[in-house]
Amino acid sequence: xxxxxxxxxxxxxxxxxxxxxxxxxxxxxxxxxxxxxxxxxxxxxxxxxxxxxxxxxxxxxxxxxxxxxxxxxxxxxxxxxxxxxxxxxxxxxxxxxxxxxxxxxxxxxxxxxxxxxxxxxxxxxxxxxxxxxxxxxxxxxxxxxxxxxxxxxxxxxxxxxxxxxxxxxxxxxxxxxxxxxxxxxxxxxxxxxxxxxxxxxxxxxxxxxxxxxxxxxxxxxxxxxxxxxxxxxxxxxxxxxxxxxxxxxxxxxxxx
Amino acid sequence: xxxxxxxxxxxxxxxxxxxxxxxxxxxxxxxxxxxxxxxxxxxxxxxxxxxxxxxxxxxxxxxxxxxxxxxxxxxxxxxxxxxxxxxxxxxxxxxxxxxxxxxxxxxxxxxxxxxxxxxxxxxxxxxxxxxxxxxxxxxxxxxxxxxxxxxxxxxxxxxxxxxxxxxxxxxxxxxxxxxxxxxxxxxxxxxxxxxxxxxxxxxxxxxxxxxxxxxxxxxxxxxxxxxxxxxxxxxxxxxxxxxxxxxxxxxxxxxxxxxxxxxxxxxxxxxxxxxxxxxxxxxxxxxxxxxxxxxxxxxxxxxxxxxxxxxxxxxxxxxxxxxxxxxxxxxxxxxxxxxxxxxxxxxxxxxxxxxxxxxxxxxxxxxxxxxxxxxxxxxxxxxxxxxxxxxxxxxxxxxxxxxxxxxxxxxxxxxxxxxxxxxxxxxxxxxxxxxxxxxxxxxxxxxxxxxxxxxxxxxxxxxxxxxxxxxxxxxxxxxxxxxxxxxxxxxxxxxxxxxxxxxxxxxxxxxxxxxxxxxxxxxxxxxxxxxxxxxxxxxxxxxxxxxxxxxxxxxxxxxxxxxxxxxxxxxxxxxxxxxxxxxxxxxxxxxxxxxxxxxxxxxxxxxxxxxxxxxxxxxxxxxxxxxxxxxxxxxxxxxxxxxxxxxxxxxxxxxxxxxxxxxx
Numbered sequence: 001x002x003x004x005x006x007x008x009x010x011x012x013x014x015x016x017x018x019x020x021x022x023x024x025x026x027x028x029x030x031x032x033x034x035x036x037x038x039x040x041x042x043x044x045x046x047x048x049x050x051x052x053x054x055x056x057x058x059x060x061x062x063x064x065x066x067x068x069x070x071x072x073x074x075x076x077x078x079x080x081x082x083x084x085x086x087x088x089x090x091x092x093x094x095x096x097x098x099x100x101x102x103x104x105x106x107x108x109x110x111x112x113x114x115x116x117x118x119x120x121x122x123x124x125x126x127x128x129x130x131x132x133x134x135x136x137x138x139x140x141x142x143x144x145x146x147x148x149x150x151x152x153x154x155x156x157x158x159x160x161x162x163x164x165x166x167x168x169x170x171x172x173x174x175x176x177x178x179x180x181x182x183x184x185x186x187x188x189x190x191x192x193x194x195x196x197x198x199x200x201x202x203x204x205x206x207x208x209x210x211x212x213x214x215x216x217x218x219x220x221x222x223x224x225x226x227x228x229x230x231x232x233x234x235x236x237x238x239x240x241x242x243x244x245x246x247x248x249x250x251x252x253x254x255x256x
Numbered sequence: 257x258x259x260x261x262x263x264x265x266x267x268x269x270x271x272x273x274x275x276x277x278x279x280x281x282x283x284x285x286x287x288x289x290x291x292x293x294x295x296x297x298x299x300x301x302x303x304x305x306x307x308x309x310x311x312x313x314x315x316x317x318x319x320x321x322x323x324x325x326x327x328x329x330x331x332x333x334x335x336x337x338x339x340x341x342x343x344x345x346x347x348x349x350x351x352x353x354x355x356x357x358x359x360x361x362x363x364x365x366x367x368x369x370x371x372x373x374x375x376x377x378x379x380x381x382x383x384x385x386x387x388x389x390x391x392x393x394x395x396x397x398x399x400x401x402x403x404x405x406x407x408x409x410x411x412x413x414x415x416x417x418x419x420x421x422x423x424x425x426x427x428x429x430x431x432x433x434x435x436x437x438x439x440x441x442x443x444x445x446x447x448x449x450x451x452x453x454x455x456x457x458x459x460x461x462x463x464x465x466x467x468x469x470x471x472x473x474x475x476x477x478x479x480x481x482x483x484x485x486x487x488x489x490x491x492x493x494x495x496x497x498x499x500x501x502x503x504x505x506x507x508x509x510x511x512x513x514x515x516x517x518x519x520x521x522x523x524x525x526x527x528x529x530x531x532x533x534x535x536x537x538x539x540x541x542x543x544x545x546x547x548x549x550x551x552x553x554x555x556x557x558x559x560x561x562x563x564x565x566x567x568x569x570x571x572x573x574x575x576x577x578x579x580x581x582x583x584x585x586x587x588x589x590x591x592x593x594x595x596x597x598x599x600x601x602x603x604x605x606x607x608x609x610x611x612x613x614x615x616x617x618x619x620x621x622x623x624x625x626x627x628x629x630x631x632x633x634x635x636x637x638x639x640x641x642x643x644x645x646x647x648x649x650x651x652x653x654x655x656x657x658x659x660x661x662x663x664x665x666x667x668x669x670x671x672x673x674x675x676x677x678x679x680x681x682x683x684x685x686x687x688x689x690x691x692x693x694x695x696x697x698x699x700x701x702x703x704x705x706x707x708x709x710x711x712x713x714x715x716x717x718x719x720x721x722x723x724x725x726x727x728x729x730x731x732x733x734x735x736x737x738x739x740x741x742x743x744x745x746x747x748x749x750x751x752x753x754x755x756x757x758x759x760x761x762x763x764x765x766x767x768x769x770x771x772x773x774x775x776x777x778x779x780x781x782x783x784x785x786x787x788x789x790x791x792x793x794x795x796x797x798x799x800x801x802x803x804x805x806x807x808x809x810x811x812x813x814x815x816x817x818x819x820x821x822x823x824x825x826x827x828x829x830x831x832x833x834x835x836x837x838x839x840x841x842x843x844x845x846x847x848x849x850x851x852x853x854x855x856x857x858x859x860x861x862x863x864x865x866x867x868x869x870x871x872x873x874x875x876x877x878x879x880x881x882x883x884x885x886x887x888x889x890x891x892x893x894x895x896x897x898x899x900x901x902x903x904x905x906x907x908x909x910x911x912x913x914x915x916x917x918x919x920x
Contacts, residue, residue: 055839076843083841094836097829098532108840110528116519155840 008061284376459502645689700778816903
C-alpha cells in the first residue's frame with residue numbers, strides 16, 4: 001500500500017483562536033514501510049495520523065492511498081475502507097466497555113461479516129501470539145493498562161490490515177510488554193508487508209521503524225532513515241530529538 | 257468561576273435542557289390557564305346553569321394537573337444531576353468543597369425551574385384568550401371570551417413557582433450530595449444473569465397470565481359475576497405492574513443476552529456491539545420504561561372511559577329527548593297556547609294515549625308503575641324514536657326498561673323479561689329495549705308495548721296522553737314560559753300503596769311535588785324540552801373534550817420528553833463507544849441505524865405492552881348492550897400511537913443530530 005500525502009493543512013478553532021495543527025505537509029510512504037512520526041507534544045503527529053487514516057478531513061490537500069484520493073471519498077466509503085484495510089492502536093486504547101476482551105478483538109472481523117469459523121481461528125491465533133489467551137472472557141474494565149493495549153493491538157491486527165496506524169502504542173506499557181508488541185509489529189511488517197505508521201515520543205519505540213520523520217509546529221522538520229543497525233538508528237533519533245528540542249526528558253539526560 | 261461552570265453545563269446539555277424547559281413551560285402554561293379560567297366571569301355567565309360546578313371541577317383539575325407536573329419535574333429534574341456525576345466528582349477531587357458542588361447543583365435547578373415558570377406564565381398570558389375561546393367554542397357558548405388574569409392568580413402562581421422551585425432545587429442538592437457519597441462499582445450496579453433470568457421468566461408468565469385473565473374477565477363481567485371480576489381485577493393489577501417491570505428487568509435483557517451468545521446472529525456485522533449496547537441502555541432505563549408503559553396504559557384506559565362517558569351522556573340525552581318538545585295531558589294546553597303566541601312552526605306532531613297500572617318486575621318482584629302503549633299506536637310514532645328498540649310483531653310484547661342494566665332479569669340467562677301485571681296476564685318476552693318513545697323522563701317505571709287486544713282489555717288505574725312535536729327553527733319558548741311550565745299546577749305523578757300481593761296493591765294519582773321524596777311516589781316530568789338538555793350536553797361534552805385533550809397532550813409531551821431525554825442523555829462511556837466504532841470503521845449510517853433501532857425499541861416496546869394492558873377496558877365496558885367498545889378502542893389507540901409516534905420520530909431526529917455532532 002503506497003501512501004502519498006500532498007500538501008495537507010489542518011486548522012482547529014475559528015478566526016483569531018485558530019490553531020494551525022498541520023501546515024502544508026507532503027509525504028510519501030512506500031508499500032511495506034514502517035514509518036515513525038516523532039515530535040514534541042502538540043507538533044501535529046496525531047493530527048497527521050488521523051488525516052492519513054481518514055478519521056479527519058484536511059482543510060487542504062490530498063491523501064492518496066494506492067492512487068485513491070481518500071479525501072474525495074464519502075464518509076461511508078471512508079469508513080468501509082478503514083474497516084477493510086486499516087488497523088488502529090491508540091494510546092487511549094479505544095476499547096468498547098460494553099464488550100468483553102474476546103468481543104473487542106473479533107469486532108473488526110464481525111463487522112466484515114467474516115465466517116464464524118474464520119473468526120474463531122484468527123482469534124485463537126492472535127491471542128496465542130500475544131499471550132493473552134487467559135483474558136478472553138474478562139471485562140475490559142478489569143484489565144491493567146498494559147493488558148488493554150495488547151487487546152487493542154490484537155483488535156487492530158486480527159483482520160490482517162494492509163495499513164496499521166499506531167498512536168503512541170507503547171505509551172501505557174512496561175518495557176517487556178512494549179517490546180513484545182513492537183516485535184510483533186516488526187514481524188508483520190517484515191512478513192506480511194503491512195505498512196505501518198506510528199506516532200511516538202519514545203526513541204526506543206521509534207528505533208523499530210525503517211524511517212522516522214520529525215514534525216514540529218505542523219511541518220516536517222527532518223527525517224532519519226534506519227541504516228540497518230538499530231542501536232545506531234536509536235542514536236540518530238536521540239540526536240535529532242536534541243536538535244529539535246524534544247522536551248525536558250532529553251535535556252535531563254543531557255545534563256546527566 | 258461557579259457561574260462559568262453552570263453556564264458550561266447549560267451549554268453542554270442545551271438540547272436536553274431545552275426539551276425539559278419547553279415541556280415544563282407548556283405544563284405550567286396549561287396549569288396557569290386552567291387556574292385563570294376558574295373565576296372568569298364570561299365563562300360563568302355563559303353557562304349559568306352549572307357554573308358553580310364548573311368552577312369546582314376546573315379547580316379540581318388544576319390541582320390534579322399541577323400535582324402531575326410536580327411529579328414530572330421531580331422525576332426528570334434528577335436526570336440532569338445524574339448526567340453530571342463525573343463532573344461533580346472531578347470538582348470534588350480537584351479540591352472543591354462538597355458544599356460548593358451542592359450549591360452548583362442547587363443554582364442549576366433553581367435557574368432552570370425559574371425559567372420554565374416564567375416562560376409558562378408568559379405562554380398563559382399569550383394563549384389564555386385562545387384557550388378560553390376554544391373552550392367556549394367546544395361548549396357551544398356563543399358569548400365572547402374576555403382575557404382576565406387577576407392579581408390573585410398572579411400572586412398564587414408566583415408563590416407556587418417560588419416554593420416549588422426552592423423545593424426542587426433542594427431535592428436536587430440532596431441528589432448531588434448522594435452522588436458524591438456513592439461509590440459503587442459497575443458489577444454492583446448490574447445484577448447477574450441468574451437473578452435476571454428467573455425474574456424475566458416470572459415477569460413473562462405474569463404478563464401472559466394477565467392477558468389470559470383479561471379474557472376470563474370478559475365472561476365474568478358479562479355474567480355479572482362480581483366476586484370473580486373483583487378478584488380478577490386485583491390479580492390483573494398486580495400481574496401487569498409486576499410482570500411488566502420484571503420483563504424489562506429480566507426478560508428483555510436475557511433475550512438480548514441469548515441473541516448476543518448466538519454466534520450466528522452476534523457475529524454478523526454491528527450486532528455484536530448493538531445487542532450489548534441496547535442491553536446496557538435498557539438496564540439503565542428499566543424504571544423509566546416501566547413508568548412510561550404503565551402511564552401510557554393508564555392514559556389509554558382513561559381515554560376509553562372518557563369516550564364511554566361522553567357516549568353515555570349522549571345516549572341518555574337521545575333517550576330522554578326524542579322529540580323537540582313533549583307534553584302530557586296536563587301541560588298540553590298551555591304549551592299549545594305558547595306555541596301559538598310564539599308563532600312556532602310545527603313540522604310534525606304526535607299524540608298517544610297510554611294506560612298505567614301496577615306491575616311486578618322480574619325475579620325480585622319489585623312493584624313499579626307500568627305504562628302501556630298499544631302496538632298500533634307504537635307503530636305510528638316516528639321511526640327515529642323507536643329505532644334503538646328491538647323490532648316486534650303485532651302479537652309480541654316489548655318491555656322498555658331504564659338504564660343499561662336490567663336488575664331482576666340478570667338471573668335469567670336467556671334475558672327474558674318477566675313482568676306480572678295487576679289484573680292481567682303475566683308478560684314474558686325477550687324483547688327488551690330502553691328507548692322510551694316520548695323520552696325517559698316523561699314517565700316512571702316500565703313502559704310496555706302490548707298487542708292491541710291485550711291493551712284494550714287492560715284496566716288501568718291512571719290514564720294519560722303524551723304529545724310530541726318537531727319544529728322548524730326550534731320551539732321558540734321564552735325563558736318566562738319555560739319557567740311557568742315548571743310550576744306546581746302542572747305536576748303529575750302516581751303513588752303506589754303496596755299490599756301483600758299485586759292484586760291488592762293500589763295506584764293513585766299524586767299531584768303534590770312535595771311528596772316526591774317518598775319512595776312510593778313516582779313523579780313524572782311536566783314536559784321535556786330537547787333544547788335545554790342539548791345545551792347542557794354540549795357544554796359538558798365540550799368541557800370534557802377540552803380537559804381530556806389538555807391532559808392527553810400534556811401527558812404525551814411529558815412521557816415523550818422523558819424518553820427523549822433518556823435517549824439524549826448518554827453518559828461519557830456511551831459517547832466514547834460510538835466514537836470508537838466510527839474510528840475503527842463503522843460508518844455513520846450504521847451508527848445512525850443503531851440510534852434508530854434504539855429509539856424504535858424505546859418507544860415501541862412500552863406502547864405494545866401498554867396497549868395489551870389497556871385491552872382490559874373493553875372487558876370492563878363491553879357489558880353494556882349495543883355499546884361496542886372495540887372500534888372506539890382501536891381508534892383511541894391508533895390516535896395515541898400516532899401522536900406518540902410523532903414524538904418518537906422527533907426524538908430520533910434530535911438523538912441522531914446530537915450523535916452526529918459528537919462524531920464530526
